[in-house]
Amino acid sequence: MDAKVFLKETYGNTRYQLGGHGKRTVDVLKEAIVNVDDRLPSDQYGAGKVIEDFQQKMADYLGKETAVFFPSGTMAQQAALRIWCDAKGLKRVAYHPLSHLEIHEQDGLKELHGIETVLLADKERLIELDDIKGLDEEVACILLELPQREIGGQLPDFEELEQISGWCRNNGIKLHLDGARLLETLPYYRKTAAQVAQLFDSVYVSFYKGIGGIAGAILAGDEEFTQQSKIWKRRYGGDLISLYPYILAADYYFDMRAEKMGQYYEEAKELAELFNSCHTVSTLPLKPATNMFHVHIEQPMESAVRIVSEVQQETGIGMTGYLVQSAVDRCSFEISVGDALAAIPKDSLKELFRLFNQKLQPPH
Structure with a gap:
């Protein structure tokens, strides 16, 4: 596993x-x-005006029949995959090797549901139609994550998505969208959320990532699917007596930020250019596909920690709260652009990158 160093004090x-x-x-x-x-x-x-109105609002936004509010995306996605496996009578699904379910959930899908997983593509690239066509084993459902977070928020072309969706429907395979950051993809695709979601049988969206709420998620699909999801929500203990703090915050920040994703995306592209102008620094991807990207620094961890910490301390601007070592002389961190970037004075931002670049230079 990649080593991770936290920079809590300076950040x-x-x-x-x-x-x-x-x-x-x-x-x-x-x-x-x-x-x-x-x-x-x-x-x-799970009942009452607060939750029911918001669920309908999200169902309409995503172009789905109905939607269910879950306290967490982990719970929602495991429920979704279990439903599709039960419907086909086959406990096997496929997804990317760096899917959240594979690397961040302690094998919950396997341990709690006995569901086998098939890993598509490799860690360095996106899933393509040929990967799905080349499956040696039958699966009940394929999960696609848009954007693919662990490789810098990369996105497939929309035409590729349409081809994958059509192939899955023609071959009796359900397609589930891990759309934790679905809203962040819309400026790149120049599509509505409903136009993207229509390619999928079920859709999950998070409310604490790009939206900036407290916690919570929506799981959307047809009526039969969502009724089953409510049963699994109860089985998981997700039907808390009240979820309104999460729902009210999700609704408030959705209204505030859903239409700002285009702004965040443009700012992310400008920010990536600033990083790419620095010595030994590159972003993945070079041109972000969303408001999120990874910053790679070709420096040993000890050197990178020192440089980033000094820059944060001297400028008062937080670049990152951690660094991940991916090789002996290489480490990285992730940035998701939101409201915070616009609050930084332009001169201060310019000074940040001047100082960062200076400290990255080899000693004379």
Whole structure:
């Protein structure tokens, strides 16, 4: 596993940050509920106006019949894949080797559901139609992650998605979208969320990543699918007596930021150019496909930690809270552009990259 070094002290003490929407504090909730009518009835065990109105809003946005609010995406996606496996009577699914389910969930899909997984493509690239056509084993469902986070937020062409969708439907394979960052893909595709979602049988969207809410997710599909998902939500213990803090925050920040994804995307491309102008630094991809990309530094970990820490301390601008070592002389970190970047004074941003580039230069 890649070594990871946290830079909590220097990052935590910065005034500005390159990525995200700002530091996560309880103000995220306070801001969302300041104008909410305190007489509004709470949702209870998955029912009530608060949750039902938001679920319908998201179903309409995604162009699906119905939608269900889950407290976590992990819960929602495992439920989705189990439903499709049960429908086909086959406990086998396929996804990318760096799928969240494969590397971040402690094998929950396998341990809790006994579902076998087939890994498509390799770690360095996106899944392509030929990978799916070349499957040696029958699968009930294929999961596609848009964008593919662990390789810098890369995206397939929309035409490739259409071909994959058509092939899966013609061959009786369900297609599920890990759309944790679906909204972030829309400026690149120049499509609506519904136009992307129509290619998939089920869709998951997160509300704490690009949207910047507290937590929570939507799982959308047809009526039969979502009714089954409600059963699995109950089995998982996801039907808390009330989920309204998550829902109110999700709704508030969705309305605030859904239409700003194009701005974040343009700013991410400009930011990537600044990183790529620095000595021994490159981004993956070179031109971001979304507001997210990875920054690679060709320096030993010890040197990179020192340089980034010094730059953060001297400028008061947080570049990253961690570095991941991927080779002896190479490390990286991830940036997702949000509201925070625009708050940085232009002169301060210019000074950040001047200083960063200077410190990356070899000693004379």
